[in-house]
Amino acid sequence: MVERETNRSLHVGGLILAAGLSTRMGQSKPLTKFLNKNLIDQTIKTMYDAGIGNIKVVTGYEQERVESYLQTNYSADCIYTIWNPNYENGSILTSIKTGLPELKDFDYVFIQLVDLPCILPETYLKLWETMLASGKKAVIPTVDERRGHPVLIDMSLLPEILSYENAAGGGGLRGFWKQLGDEFLEVPVTDRGCIMDTDTKDQLREAERYLNQYRKADSISHKIDEE
Template identity: 45%
Template sequence: MKINGIILAAGLSSRMQAFKPLLKLQNKTVIESCIDSMLKAGAGQVILVLGYRAEEVEAYLADKYARSRLKLAYNQNYAETDMLTSIKIGVSALKPCDAFYLLPGDMPAIHPETFRAVKEAMLRTQALAAFPAIDGKRKHPPLISWQCRDLILNFTGEGGLREVWKTLEDRVATVPVEDLGCLMDTDTKEDYHKLVNYLADQHSIPGEYIL
């Protein structure tokens, strides 16, 4: 199964009042941790969608990843558009594959086993999208079939991808996980400090901690 990935990092970081992608987490940044977790989980190539302060992220990552593994795409209208616009830009930049992971760029603590769990769920059920679930609620990162590509690109309604999944409800799978990383982002300073403390408690780096 050939899998790629999309990470969304075009937003203004307005609630954080700091630039989230380049916040430090142990010996990495938030955006590096997101990229590394997805690559470690088996994504052949990651599309990183940038917008606000894109030049800084591009410069920071310039010598850290091979171009074959990390491709940058840009939402030039990041201040006026929603997340679905960035998703469409990422989807348009994908190389053909069987499926792709989708992850907000402020969720750096997803365990590789969670990525593998949704992959196994898709293979087992032949779903068009597979989500990790905690207490029965869908979380990031979903794995989305390439077959959904045109549906996503052509969707123009309100509600973003949630509305897309409603049209495919009988083809969406969920798999229970116990990954607290699925509940943690860096929306606010409080969220960031919780994340730092959580990762410190794991005595390792993001992507290698023990659940």
């Protein structure tokens, strides 16, 4: 698990939002094939690779299929599902409010959408290091000044998030981040996976090509370093 060495371990959890209706994709996004597995598998793998071992998944659309898949393929000690009964309203804020209380014992939580499979573990680590160094309450990556995912929050914000009602911009916490003022920090990164949505099948194929190319280049780089 991602930690820093102090007299008290700082525990970090992960929240994956996988409740959406998947209207543009036309099928359950978490169970949509991606490379040799599914989108949900890739998102979980990235969190694991970043050292996050306790992950909650908020389900909604096709809840039974998604939860059955996760229960079959993952240990309940590491992956726990929570159903969002209000998933049909289309706001991720309802999923965040449903899932975050299940992580109340953690000091920090990464919030991640299930349909951004190309984010690199290194980005999680950079956000974590920035959070500790800056002392901010929330940090978010940006690519070419465009905000992406994941978001890392200090769980001292939980009461404020649960009481927040203004889904500004029609989709969640934009207004809340603005409300935080100087306690919110944008972190420029070069990881284009942070903004690479997979809302359609064409975008999905593009994301597969991108990640394959990255892995190939990374493998070559490591081989050169070893020579």
